[in-house]
Amino acid sequence: MPNNYIFLLSVFLCLGIFGCQTTTTDTPPSDTKQEADTLSIVPMDIIAVEEADEILKKATPIDYDTTQWTELIRLDENFILNLKYATEDNFVDRQLYDCPRCFLHPEAAKALLNVQRELAKMDYTLMLFDCYRPWSVQQALWEIMPNPSYVTPPKRGSMHNRGLAVDLTIAHLNGDTLEMGTPFDYFGPRGHHTYTHHTPTVQANRALLKSTMAKHGFASIRTEWWHYNYRGVRRKTADMRWECD
Ligand SMILES: [Zn+2]
Known part of the structure; x- marks a missing residue:
């Protein structure tokens, strides 16, 4: 040892x-x-x-470069990992990650911990659907679905490839998620922030997520209620692949 x-x-x-x-x-x-x-x-x-x-x-010994990455679960074990690309339960029906681990740029991770702490006061937690996504996985995703409406072309690179984007929702501590009107990766008007026909509960839940994220430096995008970009830092795309047991 x-x-x-x-x-x-x-x-x-x-x-x-x-x-x-x-x-x-x-x-x-x-x-x-x-x-x-x-x-x-x-x-x-x-x-x-x-x-x-x-x-x-x-x-468990830390097996990644902590100057470049932070693994969310090490900051707070109440984060719920539900990484859809580590399963076949996603819009391309393919498993793209060997195992579910969630990394972000250290600054973005700290900001997300603040969001988590704020929601914890209401007995909520964050459920994470996707975090840092290696560039080679972006490439693989593009080969399966070469449509810029669904996948950012790898040439440009997604904010996920920079460790600066996260897909998430709010959950109770028992893992039950708050109603958000559509599942994760629902591509259509009902998934947009601008859709106005959801129930008041759904609208309030989305507003809670959006306002708490915004307070800590995360910007929403119009077409995906679950996706947020951290605006505090910039960096190039990366292709760090994490280890699995
Ligand atoms: Zn996303």
Whole structure:
């Protein structure tokens, strides 16, 4: 087992179970005795299996360049991943990702965490349908559906290829989604922001998503209620492919 893995595991066990502080060698804990007492009254076997699983999941070594990408689930485990392109349940009926992992540009990820925190006050969370999409997947998508009304031509590159776009909706903490009038990737007038014949509930839900996203730097596009572009930074398209187990 590599040393950095052991270190990460200890850090997360410490943070996750005991809430204690990590310290560097030249700054010893201010109250070592109190910390030792706290540790001695928390036997290891009271840790719920689920909790331990969560800690181990977080202790998995980071396998991507954190200066370029942030994996959303590491910021907040309440994000619900429902990445449609990691399944065949999408508008091209093909699985395009080997496994569901959601990455964004670090700035966009931080902004989305703020959206998430704001919605959490209302006991909501965000369900993510698509995040960063590698350029080669954009190319594959284009080969299946070479129609610019549905797929951004790879020559131009989508904001998803830059890690600056996200497809999402609002959900309850149990995973039930709020009514938005159409499913994700419904291409037609009913999916547009400008469609005015939805029920007041649908309109209010869309407005909540749009206003909360806008507050944190995300712009909507007219034709897809689920798609948002982060406007705070710019960068070129990328083709980082993530690892799967
Ligand atoms: Zn999108």
